[in-house]
Amino acid sequence: MQIISRMDAIFIILYALLIPLLGALVFAASGQVIVLFIIPPLLAIYLWLALKRPLRRRRAIQLPVPPSWNEFLLSHSAYFRGLDDAGRKKFARDIVLFLSDDNIAAIHGDPVSWQTRLLIGTGVATMLHGRPEWEPPLPDGVTVYPGASFDRNYRIEKGNIAGQAPERGPLLITEESLMTGFANPGAGRNVLIHELAHFFDREQRKSYGRYPQRSRHGGSGSWADLLTAEWRQHLRLGSILPTYAAVNEAEFFAVACEMFFEKPNRLQAAHPELYEMLREFFNQDPRRILF
Ligand SMILES: [Zn+2]
Structure with a gap:
């Protein structure tokens, strides 16, 4: 088993890049400033959800085995x-x-x-x-x-x-x-x-x-x-x-x-x-x- 598979890591990076990119496109098309405020928390929520398990696994293997x-x-x-x-x-x-x-x-x-x-x-x-x-x-x-x-x-x-x-x-x-x-x-x-x-x-x-x-x-x-x-x-x-x-x-x-x-x-x-x-x-x- 791995903390995170290479494929999962690639997808997480791609999505993490895609969210601000899409936000920038929406902003450019609509001119709505609020979009710029939504992107950071959206990205943070996504990263928290995506990295929750790998981080938990990483913490677990750092502890000594009973x-x-x-x-x-x-x-x-x-x-x-x-x-x-x-x-x-x-x-x-x-x-x-x-x-x-x-x-x-x-x-x-x-x-x-x-x-x-x-x-x-x-x-x-x-x-x-x-x-x-x-x-x-x-x-x-x-x-x-x-x-x-x-x-x-x-x-x-x-x-x-x-x-x-x-x-x-x-x-x-x-x-x-x-x-x-x-x-x-x-x-x-x-x-x-x-x-x-x-x-x-x-x-x-x-x-x-x-x-x-x-x-x-x-x-x-x-x-x-x-x-x-x-x-x-x-x-x-x-x-x-x-x-x-x-x-x-x-x-x-x-x-x-x-x-x-x-x-x-x-x-x-x-x-x-x-x-x-x-x-x-x-x-x-x-x-x-x-x-
Ligand atoms: Zn059976």
């Missing part, structure tokens, strides 16, 4: 444990940047513990580790439910939904499933990674119309084509992925991501092409981190 974080991350994240010092610093910085946006809430306005916030940040930092130019695809943030599950009517401790990635709205996750996902790193199941994968998947399809073309190892066609082919093969012949992966391509992708970030060696051995696709997608190879 000492309790290191111990917590070492005991809860196999991924963090596998990183070298520089990787751990980058990982913690990504969590700080993500948490500074303050977009995690519990239902009914209940407080969210720092451990829960840190685990959500851990999932985000894991998936973004190879993509510093990407932002977490969570414009509506994350909502944490207490207990282990909720039902279709969002009643707590009913039904069997542990997490959800709605088309619109925040990522939903229960506190217990969040903890369980990180407590058993070798299980290949992590609800947070799964739900985040849905958001990443959707964002990539939206931004590019379809997934970018595969670029390496002589791959032809798009990632989306490969994903469809792998999913069809799973339907026909099964795979090492859980049966839930058969529901549709989106679920196949999300389940594959869970395994990619938890049991990369197993996934690579059984599905080398799928592994390669995910390696390109996230621009990282978890086999080098989780051994």
